[in-house]
Amino acid sequence: MNDTLVEFRQVVKRFDDFVAVKNLNLSIAEGEFVALMGPSGCGKTTTLRMLAGLEKPTSGDILLNGQVMNEVSASERDTPMVWQSLALFPFLNARQNVEFGLKMRGVDSAERKKRAIHWLERLDMGEFIERPVNQLSGGQRQRVALARSLVIEPKILLLDEPLSALDAHLVIRMQGVLSKLQKELGITFVYVTHSQSEAFAMADRVVIMGNGDVAQVGSSREIYRAPANKFVAQFVGRNNIVSGKVISVDNGLVHFKTAFGTFSMRSPKNTAIELDQSIDLSIAADRLSVEARPHGAEEISQIKSGTTNSEPNQVHCTLISEEFVGAVVTLFFETNDGTEFMVQVQERELDELNISQDANYILSWSVDAAHLLDN
Amino acid sequence: MRSERISGWILKAYLVVIFLFVFAPIIASVVFSFNSQRFPTIPLGSFSLEWYEKIFNDADVWTAARTSVIVALCTAVLSTCIGFATAYTDYRYQFRFKGAFLALALLPPTVPLIILALAMLAWFSKLGISGQISSIIFAHTVLCSPFAMAIIRLRLSQMDENLEAAAWNLGASQWATMRSVIVPFTRPAIIASFCLTAAVSFDEFAVAWFVSGLNKTIPVVILEIVQGNIDPQVNAIGTLVFVTSMTLVIIAQVLIMTSQKRDKIS
Amino acid sequence: MTQSDSTASNNRSSQRLYALTWRLPIIVWQLLFFIGPLLFLIAMSFFLVKNYRMHEAFEMVNWQKMFSRAYFKDAYVFTLGMAAGATVLCSLIAFPAAFALSFKVSENTRRWAIFFLIIPFFTSYLVRTFSWYVILSESGVVNSLLQFIGLGPYTMLNTVFGTMVGYLTLTLPLVIVLQTFSMSQIDKSYIEAAYNLGCGRLRTITSVIIPLAKTGLIIGAVFCFILAFGDFVSPYYLGGSKPPTLSILIIDTTKSGQQWPRAAVVAIVMMLTLFTVAFASIAYAYRKQQR
Numbered sequence: 001m002n003d004t005l006v007e008f009r010q011v012v013k014r015f016d017d018f019v020a021v022k023n024l025n026l027s028i029a030e031g032e033f034v035a036l037m038g039p040s041g042c043g044k045t046t047t048l049r050m051l052a053g054l055e056k057p058t059s060g061d062i063l064l065n066g067q068v069m070n071e072v073s074a075s076e077r078d079t080p081m082v083w084q085s086l087a088l089f090p091f092l093n094a095r096q097n098v099e100f101g102l103k104m105r106g107v108d109s110a111e112r113k114k115r116a117i118h119w120l121e122r123l124d125m126g127e128f129i130e131r132p133v134n135q136l137s138g139g140q141r142q143r144v145a146l147a148r149s150l151v152i153e154p155k156i157l158l159l160d161e162p163l164s165a166l167d168a169h170l171v172i173r174m175q176g177v178l179s180k181l182q183k184e185l186g187i188t189f190v191y192v193t194h195s196q197s198e199a200f201a202m203a204d205r206v207v208i209m210g211n212g213d214v215a216q217v218g219s220s221r222e223i224y225r226a227p228a229n230k231f232v233a234q235f236v237g238r239n240n241i242v243s244g245k246v247i248s249v250d251n252g253l254v255h256f257k258t259a260f261g262t263f264s265m266r267s268p269k270n271t272a273i274e275l276d277q278s279i280d281l282s283i284a285a286d287r288l289s290v291e292a293r294p295h296g297a298e299e300i301s302q303i304k305s306g307t308t309n310s311e312p313n314q315v316h317c318t319l320i321s322e323e324f325v326g327a328v329v330t331l332f333f334e335t336n337d338g339t340e341f342m343v344q345v346q347e348r349e350l351d352e353l354n355i356s357q358d359a360n361y362i363l364s365w366s367v368d369a370a371h372l373l374d375n
Numbered sequence: 376m377r378s379e380r381i382s383g384w385i386l387k388a389y390l391v392v393i394f395l396f397v398f399a400p401i402i403a404s405v406v407f408s409f410n411s412q413r414f415p416t417i418p419l420g421s422f423s424l425e426w427y428e429k430i431f432n433d434a435d436v437w438t439a440a441r442t443s444v445i446v447a448l449c450t451a452v453l454s455t456c457i458g459f460a461t462a463y464t465d466y467r468y469q470f471r472f473k474g475a476f477l478a479l480a481l482l483p484p485t486v487p488l489i490i491l492a493l494a495m496l497a498w499f500s501k502l503g504i505s506g507q508i509s510s511i512i513f514a515h516t517v518l519c520s521p522f523a524m525a526i527i528r529l530r531l532s533q534m535d536e537n538l539e540a541a542a543w544n545l546g547a548s549q550w551a552t553m554r555s556v557i558v559p560f561t562r563p564a565i566i567a568s569f570c571l572t573a574a575v576s577f578d579e580f581a582v583a584w585f586v587s588g589l590n591k592t593i594p595v596v597i598l599e600i601v602q603g604n605i606d607p608q609v610n611a612i613g614t615l616v617f618v619t620s621m622t623l624v625i626i627a628q629v630l631i632m633t634s635q636k637r638d639k640i641s
Numbered sequence: 642m643t644q645s646d647s648t649a650s651n652n653r654s655s656q657r658l659y660a661l662t663w664r665l666p667i668i669v670w671q672l673l674f675f676i677g678p679l680l681f682l683i684a685m686s687f688f689l690v691k692n693y694r695m696h697e698a699f700e701m702v703n704w705q706k707m708f709s710r711a712y713f714k715d716a717y718v719f720t721l722g723m724a725a726g727a728t729v730l731c732s733l734i735a736f737p738a739a740f741a742l743s744f745k746v747s748e749n750t751r752r753w754a755i756f757f758l759i760i761p762f763f764t765s766y767l768v769r770t771f772s773w774y775v776i777l778s779e780s781g782v783v784n785s786l787l788q789f790i791g792l793g794p795y796t797m798l799n800t801v802f803g804t805m806v807g808y809l810t811l812t813l814p815l816v817i818v819l820q821t822f823s824m825s826q827i828d829k830s831y832i833e834a835a836y837n838l839g840c841g842r843l844r845t846i847t848s849v850i851i852p853l854a855k856t857g858l859i860i861g862a863v864f865c866f867i868l869a870f871g872d873f874v875s876p877y878y879l880g881g882s883k884p885p886t887l888s889i890l891i892i893d894t895t896k897s898g899q900q901w902p903r904a905a906v907v908a909i910v911m912m913l914t915l916f917t918v919a920f921a922s923i924a925y926a927y928r929k930q931q932r
Contacts, residue, residue: 386737414778
């Protein structure tokens with residue numbers, strides 16, 4: 001990877017009694033697109049604001065280009081930010097907004113104007129150069145905010161939920177604009193968001209935060225397929241979390257007991273499993289399969305544990321509700337002890353399943369589908 | 376349903392009566408100022424500019440007008456500056472004793488003017504600065520800065536909370552941010568505050584009467600004429616004062632309303 | 642290391658300088674020209690006057706003199722009664738108007754009405770009082786109108802009625818505005834709910850609207866009391882100064898008698914009364930609201 005541009009070393013931020021960031025260690029490389037993601041109050045925005053110098057760490061160091069920045073004021077950092085509210089100057093027009101940073105750096109007015117117009121044109125805002133910002137649409141204002149930050153040619157751009165105020169179709173378009181810009185400019189983007197679709201779509205690396213801690217760092221795929229812990233699995237969503245106790249380990253399989261039956265999973269490679277250990281695991285909703293329980297089939301046992309590699313885990317349950325998002329349907333089931341399962345299927349598969357509420361179904365998953373979570 | 380409508384009409388009629396009561400003395404004074412009778416009654420006398428001619432030829436009125444304008448302008452500048460600083464402090468900073476700080480800033484309007492007048496007269500005499508134009512300005516600034524603060528604080532509360540930080544983030548120092556962000560944003564409120572404090576100062580008579588000494592302002596001249604006997608000159612002066620104050624108040628109101636409207640579009 | 646330390650402390654001291662630039666002006670100004678005078682007023686009440694000159698001293702004589710005079714007690718009771726009367730009258734007269742502005746007119750009308758109610762605040766109270774003097778006089782506009790329908794003439798000047806008209810001129814617009822602010826913020830669904838539950842219209846006002854708008858109503862009343870209690874123009878010109886109020890007493894003692902220390906005693910008694918009334922009412926307003 002490239003050289004490190006930003007480094008957080010044991011950074012802690014407290015507001016009175018509230019700890020916003022607990023012992024953060026993170027480095028960000030030059031040219032990297034990093035997303036900080038988490039629910040509100042997780043410390044992601046505080047982290048970004050500390051990097052911009054708008055909050056001071058209670059302890060620990062923040063390094064930029066290898067230099068400790070703790071005592072460098074916000075105005076001397078060259079870490080421009082795109083704000084959630086955009087924070088455009090309402091009394092200036094688009095060009096004057098873009099010129100602001102250059103003016104503060106003492107660039108003369110002809111040069112300022114030239115560079116501002118260049119950036120506005122580059123962001124397809126050529127028609128609106130002299131327009132007052134309150135006469136621009138949401139997407140246009142977004143572009144002015146971007147141009148205003150990029151015109152000072154920074155090595156890093158900070159973005160604080162920049163797309164959260166936009167309509168859904170504009171969000172997708174702006175995602176494209178941002179990804180393209182980042183690649184063309186080759187500068188570092190640090191992008192704070194609570195939206196996984198934004199983070200997963202654009203970022204090289206996603207940092208998931210919860211309660212002031214880093215819960216997981218990884219690529220979108222890694223986080224989606226192998227959530228590190230229960231918090232990430234729940235936050236990413238569409239994961240079924242199963243808790244149980246290990247009863248035996250053999251043939252590369254772990255057998256464990258839950259409130260609704262005994263199941264098996266492939267032994268994880270890097271973690272030792274002990275007997276009687278409590279484990280949490282997640283099973284992605286799209287790795288479960290559903291079949292209708294044959295009518296009149298006798299009620300021998302509720303569950304069937306997969307004992308060999310080929311034999312899947314199975315659980316009987318009833319359908320409680322369904323949710324349609326485009327071509328993907330999420331079905332919500334309940335076992336007879338009240339545990340919920342969600343399963344994602346394609347819309348066209350529904351006909352074969354002959355779905356009806358309160359009917360009985362069998363859910364099954366392979367021993368490879370379950371993924372062990374850290375405690 | 377029907378009784379509801381009737382009661383609605385009664386209430387609206389009541390409103391009209393109240394507004395008549397509130398505006399009767401203002402309208403009457405304007406009408407009387409153009410009336411030839413020394414002692415106006417119904418039916419009114421003929422149209423006349425006699426009282427205006429009288430005051431325009433009165434050197435004392437001109438001197439007082441000059442004093443009033445100087446006092447109003449200086450008070451407006453001083454109280455707007457102080458009010459701005461106080462409003463910005465309240466907007467930007469949290470600190471210990473902030474409650475006491477705000478009480479200190481906002482308390483003057485709750486003290487009766489006559490008490491402030493006496494206290495200031497005695498205090499200025501003690502300091503040896505009584506009876507000067509500057510003493511009226513000092514006193515009026517105390518009365519007016521809470522208004523200035525309220526108007527500018529209201530404007531600051533309409534500002535995007537990240538606007539200041541956005542300027543720092545783009546490389547502006549604190550002072551540069553003040554100059555190029557906070558002041559431009561609050562400019563309508565600054566001008567409105569300037570107009571309203573000038574209007575308040577222009578009309579104030581109790582404190583001015585006590586501390587002005589020989590440097591009478593227009594309201595003090597009115598007070599002294601009224602103390603003598605009925606003289607319709609008061610109506611003429613009053614109408615001119617009214618027109619001046621109204622102009623200032625309307626400018627202020629228009630500025631406040633249009634700046635709010637402009638923000639709303641965005 | 643040392644360099645970054647020094648820039649850091651530079652940074653911090655420039656931050657402090659910046660903060661103080663905005664914090665200090667009001668503190669300095671109010672201490673010099675607001676708190677200073679008020680404290681001096683208290684001190685002055687213990688000074689002595691000999692041969693029309695004030696001498697700094699610490700004597701109780703002004704307090705004893707003022708408290709032993711019947712006219713001071715009379716003036717106190719009269720002023721308190723008049724201010725209380727004006728407060729009740731003004732609140733009662735203002736309420737239907739504020740009610741109409743809050744619930745019976747469009748938002749646009751309300752905004753304009755409030756604008757027009759603010760105007761009198763910035764016009765000369767003296768000139769308005771003088772207008773009333775002319776309008777209410779023995780052969781003035783009101784009496785000549787009454788004569789057309791065969792009534793009058795009535796004596797309205799130099800009476801309590803005259804003083805009240807003056808007080809209302811001063812306070813009514815402000816009280817209507819404050820009452821309207823508090824009532825127009827009431828969620829209309831409360832009122833609809835009350836109607837829905839079979840609450841009559843008058844009962845809705847007494848048991849829903851007044852309790853909800855209580856804080857605003859009380860603050861309006863407090864301002865009315867402060868203004869009426871301290872006003873000297875209406876009782877002097879329209880009430881004929883018979884008997885004098887406390888503020889007229891201050892003017893007379895200061896302007897003619899040169900007895901500033903005794904005027905200071907009156908002023909301090911007025912301040913204490915106002916603080917007590919204002920503090921008690923506002924405490925009451927907020928206590929009730931919390932429950």
